[in-house]
Each structure stands twice: as C-alpha cells, then as structure tokens.
Amino acid sequence: MVSIYMKEHKKDFETLYNEFSDVIFRHLYYRLGERERALEMTQDVFMNLWGYMSRGKKVEHPKTFLYRCAHNAYVNDIRTKRVKISLDDLMEEGFDVEYNEEDKEELELQKEVVENARRLDGNYREVIIMRYVDGLKVKEIAEILGETDNNVSVKLNRGLKKLKEVYGRIKTA
Amino acid sequence: MEELKPLEQNSKSVRLLKSEKEAMLARIMADAPKSVLSPYGFLRSRSVFLYIGMLALIMAISTPLTFAAQKSIPGDFLYGLEVGLVETIEEALVFGPDKKMVYYDSRMVERIEEMKTVSSEKKELLARDKEVEKDISAANRKFRNHAVKSRENKKEIAVDEKKEINDLVHDVALVSAYEDVLVRVDENIDLEDIGDLKNETKDELAIKIAIYAGLTDETALREEIITKIELSGGYDEGSDMVSVNTEERKEERAEDANEDINDGQSDEFSLMSRVEPVELPEGILGMEETVTKEDDNEYMRSDELEIDGGRKTDEIINEKKISENSQDKKEDKIERAKSALEKGELTEAYSIMTEVEVDNAKDDYLVGSR
Numbered sequence: 001m002v003s004i005y006m007k008e009h010k011k012d013f014e015t016l017y018n019e020f021s022d023v024i025f026r027h028l029y030y031r032l033g034e035r036e037r038a039l040e041m042t043q044d045v046f047m048n049l050w051g052y053m054s055r056g057k058k059v060e061h062p063k064t065f066l067y068r069c070a071h072n073a074y075v076n077d078i079r080t081k082r083v084k085i086s087l088d089d090l091m092e093e094g095f096d097v098e099y100n101e102e103d104k105e106e107l108e109l110q111k112e113v114v115e116n117a118r119r120l121d122g123n124y125r126e127v128i129i130m131r132y133v134d135g136l137k138v139k140e141i142a143e144i145l146g147e148t149d150n151n152v153s154v155k156l157n158r159g160l161k162k163l164k165e166v167y168g169r170i171k172t173a
Numbered sequence: 174m175e176e177l178k179p180l181e182q183n184s185k186s187v188r189l190l191k192s193e194k195e196a197m198l199a200r201i202m203a204d205a206p207k208s209v210l211s212p213y214g215f216l217r218s219r220s221v222f223l224y225i226g227m228l229a230l231i232m233a234i235s236t237p238l239t240f241a242a243q244k245s246i247p248g249d250f251l252y253g254l255e256v257g258l259v260e261t262i263e264e265a266l267v268f269g270p271d272k273k274m275v276y277y278d279s280r281m282v283e284r285i286e287e288m289k290t291v292s293s294e295k296k297e298l299l300a301r302d303k304e305v306e307k308d309i310s311a312a313n314r315k316f317r318n319h320a321v322k323s324r325e326n327k328k329e330i331a332v333d334e335k336k337e338i339n340d341l342v343h344d345v346a347l348v349s350a351y352e353d354v355l356v357r358v359d360e361n362i363d364l365e366d367i368g369d370l371k372n373e374t375k376d377e378l379a380i381k382i383a384i385y386a387g388l389t390d391e392t393a394l395r396e397e398i399i400t401k402i403e404l405s406g407g408y409d410e411g412s413d414m415v416s417v418n419t420e421e422r423k424e425e426r427a428e429d430a431n432e433d434i435n436d437g438q439s440d441e442f443s444l445m446s447r448v449e450p451v452e453l454p455e456g457i458l459g460m461e462e463t464v465t466k467e468d469d470n471e472y473m474r475s476d477e478l479e480i481d482g483g484r485k486t487d488e489i490i491n492e493k494k495i496s497e498n499s500q501d502k503k504e505d506k507i508e509r510a511k512s513a514l515e516k517g518e519l520t521e522a523y524s525i526m527t528e529v530e531v532d533n534a535k536d537d538y539l540v541g542s543r
Contacts, residue, residue: 014198017198017201021194021198025189026188030184039197042189042197046197047201117183132180150334
C-alpha cells in the first residue's frame, strides 16, 4: 500500500518538475546572474518540493509554492553571501553533466541574454523579471514576495522607467 | 512596449539543457527519502502511544479540576495550573495560524478579564500579597508571550497593509487595556515589560500607517479618513464638516451622570472606571493623556450628590469623570484629524483616526464584566 502511495507521489512530483523546472531555473538565473548557482538552487527548490510531498502534504498552488521557495533560497543566498561556485565544483558534488559544442554555444547565448537583462536596476529587477520574464500576474508576484499589489505595481512602473533609460543607453551606444 | 520585447522574446531561450534536466531529476530522486509517510502511519508503533497520550490529555482538560482551574484568577490556588499546564496543553492542540491567532487573542482578553476581577477584589487579595504577586508575574509573562505569538500568526495570514493595520489596532488596544487594568490592581506594579511591548506594537503600527498612506491614492485615503471620522461621530448626520459642539456634549453627560446615580445604575459602570484619576497611557503616536485639574472643576457639583451606602458618590463621579475625559480626548483627536485633513496632512489625519480606533477598541476590552 505504501509503495502505491509513493508511486503516486513520484508521478505527481515528476509532472510538476517537467512543468516548472525550466521556469524556476530561468527565474533564478536572471536573478543570480550565475548559471551554476542557479542550477544548484533549482535543485534545492525541487528537493524542498519533494521533501514536502513525501511527508504526505498536498501542494495546493505549486507555482506559488515553487516561486516562493526560489525567492527564499535567493534571499538566503544573498544573506549568507555564499562563495561563488564553478561548474567544476558542481560536477564534484555529483552534478555530472557533459556539455558538447552545441550545448556550449547555447550556454553562451543564454549568458548574453541574462547579462543584458541584468543591466536593470537591482531594486526593480526582481519584479520586472517576475512580470515580463516569468509572466506572473501582479497578484501572484505580491503573494510570492509578501507585498501588496499596490507596492508591486509601483515597483513595476518605476522599473519600466529605468528599463527605458537602460534601453535608450544601449541604443545610443 | 518596445523595451520589453527583447526581454520577453529572449527569455524563453534561457532554460535547462535536456541533459541538465535529466541529471537534476536523477539527483533529486537519489537524495530523496526512500519512503513516503503513509496516511495510515499513525496505526504503527510509537505513534499509537502518542495519540493515546494526546487523548488522555484532552480528557484531563475536560475534568472538573481543570474546569475550575480555567475559572481561577491570580491569587487562587489553581491559577498556576491554569497558566502553567491547562493553557500549555490547549496551545499545543491549536493548529493553523488563523486558529492560533484567535486562540492567543482570546487568552489576552482572558488576562484582561482576570486583572479586572483582581482589581475589583483588591482588598481581599492583597491579604495574600505574595501569591497574587507571583501569579500576576506569571500572567504578565503569558500575556507578553501570547501577544508575540499572536503577532507572528497575524503576520503569516495578513493579506495586505490594511489588514495588518486593523490587526495592529487591536493588538495595541489589547496591550493598552491590559496595562490599564494592571495599574488598577497595583499602582506600583512593574509595567516595564508590558510598556515595552506596547511601544513596540505602536511603533510597528506607525510604520505600517506611513507605508499604507504613502502607497494609497490621495482621494481614496481622504475618503477613508472621512469615513473613519463619520463612524466616530465626528460629522453630524446629513451635513459635511460640521464640528462637534464639545461643550454641549459635556453638559449633557454631566446631566446623565446625575440621573444615572440617582437611578442607582452605578453598578453597570465598567471596572475600568474604578480608579483614581491617574495618568492614562500615552496615545498611539506618543501623545500623553492626563486628567488635568481643569477637568476636575467641571465636576465640582459632585459633592452635592448622595446615593445609598455612602460609597460611593465620589467614586462614581470619578468613574464618570474618567470615562468622560476619555470621550473628550477622543473628540479632541477627531477635531485634530479634521484640521489635519483640511490642511491636506493626510498621513497625520489617518494616524490620529487610527488612534481613535485604538481607543475605541481598548474601551471595548475594558468594558464588560467577568
């Protein structure tokens, strides 16, 4: 009986993993600006989810749950000011992924996209990424960040103004 | 918006590589617990004893002894059992932040009610001074503890600034009411801890108000302040910005006091009022409220009043005086809020009206008997 119960959980977990692993990774990569750290943190977020589900708890709103875990992991990371990790460190820890030439090109392209977006002011980057990269609604962002809708809207407006300035500078450069 | 196009279009290209995705899943599964908790797990081994133990504790709470303990007050033989054991067990059996919040608030109200009873039975209880003192210290610790936990749970379930402000209004009111009744029990009581708690909660409220006022649209905030003033009776029905005629109201109340005393209705006054005219707790944003000599002059005719039993005239007049002073203070605050509103100082007006709400909530906790 227990094994059937576990199988169901594993299936549910895999469904959520396939649906959200890319978006959570993208969110963290944009916010951290470090691919390796984003990979490690994405893994932590899904470990949390699995730990939660394996205790028999039901996740009512998986999207909010995962984004909130990701946000908390990011905040903890900033607070503890962890040492930067490299791909080699990650592989030593057991994350043994081999990259071919095609992969390396894609990774370079991704890096460029993220670096461009990270020119945004740090104060507003968070909400702009959540709204325009992750496609979250203002209400969802407010819930994840534990702020009011109004506060998020104000940050978005100010962030967009900053974005215009950054964009203007890139165009004229 | 043109600036957002590259951000939106390119974002989809940022993703996990297929190999990374598979490796990550394999790693999570390898590190994951080997089994999940069965929904029928409670039937196994030690869990059964735990559930039986909990059941026994629930039954223990419902015995007559614990029932008596729940009704005890500081100084009673069973009071230690109430705050030490019964409430600790009750607390452990409350789950979920919303239920916990309600539980902690109810315990705080219970502490206020207990102190009201202690203050009314002061003479008898003071004979057992040490017991009372010990129990009051325990009650204070419990009150502080419940206030902190209630706040934590309220934060957890708060959905917006407004709800946080409303919750904080009640928290400040509860702590202020508790402080008031403690003074009534013993004027020399050490209020440092409760005073600190009140100040911390008030500071938190002031910050929330500033944030809320800063984020709210000016017209909406103005309307909200006007509604608060209206609800507090600051504007007469059917007319805008009509100022309150404070003098007339004072006279009316003085007449009411005379009638009430002669009708023998004094007993229904709250215990809150049975105090010497001491200094009242400071207002929410740091304003001192004191009963002044000038206020006393309005009640000189109290010497002419007499009722049964001899108490009582001065005492009842005192009750009335405190209550009316409190009413006057509220009216003053409403006038100040109106004036700030007219000057366009919306945050100030909002803060003052929140003070009035705290005062009203505090009065609600202080009125009524055990």
